Amino acid sequence: MFRIGDFSRLAQVTVRTLRLYDEMGLLKPAHIDKFTDYRYYVVEQLPRLNRILAMKDMGFSLEEIARLMDGNLPAGRLWEMLSQRQSEIEQEMQDAQARLAKVQTRLKRIEQEGQPPRFDVVLKKSAAVPMAATRETVPLIEHMSEVRCRLTKVLYDTLAEHHIKPLEPEIFLYHNNDYSDSDIDMEVGTVVEKTLTLPPGPVTVHTLPVSDTLACIAYEGDIRNVIEPVFELLRWAGQHGYASNGPIRELHLWGRETYDHTNDLSNITLEVQLPLVPLDSHVV
Amino acid sequence: MFRIGDFSRLAQVTVRTLRLYDEMGLLKPAHIDKFTDYRYYVVEQLPRLNRILAMKDMGFSLEEIARLMDGNLPAGRLWEMLSQRQSEIEQEMQDAQARLAKVQTRLKRIEQEGQPPRFDVVLKKSAAVPMAATRETVPLIEHMSEVRCRLTKVLYDTLAEHHIKPLEPEIFLYHNNDYSDSDIDMEVGTVVEKTLTLPPGPVTVHTLPVSDTLACIAYEGDIRNVIEPVFELLRWAGQHGYASNGPIRELHLWGRETYDHTNDLSNITLEVQLPLVPLDSHVV
DNA sequence: TTGCTCCTCACGTCACGTGAGGTGGC
DNA sequence: TTGCTCCTCACGTCACGTGAGGTGGC
Numbered sequence: 034m035f036r037i038g039d040f041s042r043l044a045q046v047t048v049r050t051l052r053l054y055d056e057m058g059l060l061k062p063a064h065i066d067k068f069t070d071y072r073y074y075v076v077e078q079l080p081r082l083n084r085i086l087a088m089k090d091m092g093f094s095l096e097e098i099a100r101l102m103d104g105n106l107p108a109g110r111l112w113e114m115l116s117q118r119q120s121e122i123e124q125e126m127q128d129a130q131a132r133l134a135k136v137q138t139r140l141k142r143i144e145q146e147g148q149p150p151r152f153d154v155v156l157k158k159s160a161a162v163p164m165a166a167t168r169e170t171v172p173l174i175e176h177m178s179e180v181r182c183r184l185t186k187v188l189y190d191t192l193a194e195h196h197i198k199p200l201e202p203e204i205f206l207y208h209n210n211d212y213s214d215s216d217i218d219m220e221v222g223t224v225v226e227k228t229l230t231l232p233p234g235p236v237t238v239h240t241l242p243v244s245d246t247l248a249c250i251a252y253e254g255d256i257r258n259v260i261e262p263v264f265e266l267l268r269w270a271g272q273h274g275y276a277s278n279g280p281i282r283e284l285h286l287w288g289r290e291t292y293d294h295t296n297d298l299s300n301i302t303l304e305v306q307l308p309l310v311p312l313d314s315h316v317v
Numbered sequence: 318m319f320r321i322g323d324f325s326r327l328a329q330v331t332v333r334t335l336r337l338y339d340e341m342g343l344l345k346p347a348h349i350d351k352f353t354d355y356r357y358y359v360v361e362q363l364p365r366l367n368r369i370l371a372m373k374d375m376g377f378s379l380e381e382i383a384r385l386m387d388g389n390l391p392a393g394r395l396w397e398m399l400s401q402r403q404s405e406i407e408q409e410m411q412d413a414q415a416r417l418a419k420v421q422t423r424l425k426r427i428e429q430e431g432q433p434p435r436f437d438v439v440l441k442k443s444a445a446v447p448m449a450a451t452r453e454t455v456p457l458i459e460h461m462s463e464v465r466c467r468l469t470k471v472l473y474d475t476l477a478e479h480h481i482k483p484l485e486p487e488i489f490l491y492h493n494n495d496y497s498d499s500d501i502d503m504e505v506g507t508v509v510e511k512t513l514t515l516p517p518g519p520v521t522v523h524t525l526p527v528s529d530t531l532a533c534i535a536y537e538g539d540i541r542n543v544i545e546p547v548f549e550l551l552r553w554a555g556q557h558g559y560a561s562n563g564p565i566r567e568l569h570l571w572g573r574e575t576y577d578h579t580n581d582l583s584n585i586t587l588e589v590q591l592p593l594v595p596l597d598s599h600v601v
Numbered sequence: 602t603t604g605c606t607c608c609t610c611a612c613g614t615c616a617c618g619t620g621a622g623g624t625g626g627c
Numbered sequence: 628t629t630g631c632t633c634c635t636c637a638c639g640t641c642a643c644g645t646g647a648g649g650t651g652g653c
Binding site for chain 4: 047049050053066068069071089094095096
């Protein structure tokens with residue numbers, strides 16, 4: 034018979050742990066003195082305690098261990114729980130791997146450029162939402178501003194004409210696969226209610242596709258430098274094992290982009306989003 | 318100005334989270350209505366929130382994030398924290414790797430042998446303790462029992478003669494590097510008080526070395542089958558990337574092994590311990 | 602008698618999730 | 628007036644660590 038302190042030293046666990054296992058019913062002392070409430074253990078209980086510790090080392094919770102040691106568990110049940118545990122651990126390792134990549138790219142940035150990246154990338158999801166939008170290809174980047182004005186004017190005029198209220202700030206989509214100075218395939222739209230149709234014309238209603246993985250940067254600054262967070266997103270995607278999976282989205286969070294050049298665009302806030310798919314080599 | 322619900326949808330966090338960050342001082346709303354206590358956020362707060370989320374994705378605690386975003390942190394401090402984070406994550410990955418190995422070897426055992434291993438291996442540590450012991454080489458395994466009796470008799474007789482009390486159950490050490498049927502270099506000892514010396518003779522006092530990694534099996538059964546947990550330990554060590562690092566220890570937890578064959582050894586409890594070192598290939 | 606060990610509460614950990622119970626706003 | 632959103636508590640999570648305050652045993 035061991036008192037709790039001796040048994041805890043033998044098994045190399047704390048007395049607190051033994052008391053907890055007693056309370057949970059995982060390991061009851063062989064005997065409890067009814068006057069002093071002292072717990073007494075016998076050496077034959079060591080294998081059971083070791084089994085508990087071995088399960089704990091595999092990452093099972095005490096509740097799972099209690100279930101596993103309940104005696105009458107079906108034959109294949111242990112195998113099932115082990116193989117579930119296996120995939121959970123594999124998931125943990127992937128998560129740790131992803132976190133490590135984020136930390137390491139930051140470290141490298143500081144070492145190479147003397148300072149951390151200016152923008153922070155966060156992953157979001159987007160649901161499929163109906164969008165009223167109009168699209169046009171800009172021949173040369175010099176015409177960009179002009180085309181943006183025309184497109185937003187067409188969009189908002191059409192919506193007003195049909196008494197449709199935009200539900201969220203406008204979104205610009207850039208459909209080119211790569212960065213280019215010319216032939217920029219651009220679309221501007223805004224989320225609208227479901228079950229909405231428009232007569233044929235430059236503005237159509239279609240669905241903005243879902244994306245499970247949308248790398249996002251909230252950008253604050255001059256709209257003419259918006260290319261910076263875009264480059265950052267592309268760089269980030271490459272460094273973390275993703276490939277682009279759809280047009281870049283630009284959410285005009287600060288408000289509506291007017292088409293008459295009257296508002297100041299030198300300090301706006303928007304969010305740039307890049308839909309991604311994990312590359313296979315990184316999934317492994 | 319966004320109400321908390323709208324801002325939470327925009328940033329894809331829960332309102333609970335925003336309230337917590339407010340309370341912690343991590344992200345205060347731009348404005349709080351003094352009559353309703355409603356929190357109001359502005360879009361310019363999104364970059365800060367995203368920074369918080371990005372840090373969280375790297376595994377920093379909210380407290381660390383608060384420190385990191387406090388503005389006046391020394392230049393190199395960020396780098397330091399990132400590189401500390403890096404090693405913590407690397408440690409996590411190693412831990413997960415070790416857990417995975419344990420789960421997978423169990424799964425394999427069930428698949429190959431139809432049942433889980435009979436014994437559970439747990440890792441313990443042992444401190445350096447003074448031990449009074451006597452040692453002899455057994456020429457053939459047939460003489461094992463006889464030598465054990467003689468050794469324990471010598472040990473306990475000597476201790477009694479010098480009025481020394483053994484502090485713990487006796488320990489058998491097996492000094493051969495590999496399993497063998499002959500020339501078994503065997504030692505039996507018991508922990509004694511420090512500062513103890515004995516006159517020259519078959520029993521000497523020396524130190525049982527420390528071990529940071531001691532694979533242990535609590536064995537219950539016939540002493541003649543004690544080879545089973547020993548084999549299990551050796552197998553386990555191989556499967557988990559360790560090499561043997563000292564003599565196998567056998568702790569006689571059930572009590573003293575008498576040397577007159579009068580006690581029943583067909584159902585005893587002992588612990589078999591194998592000192593280990595991690596193999597380099599697994600340390601990486 | 603003095604340490605030593607044991608006992609039972611009970612709080613703290615970390616970042617929220619999840620009600621309970623009540624109140625502004627369209 | 629009715630949903631909808633917001634508010635403030637406050638408990639629960641998981642496996643213990645860490646006292647506080649008090650009592651047996653050698």
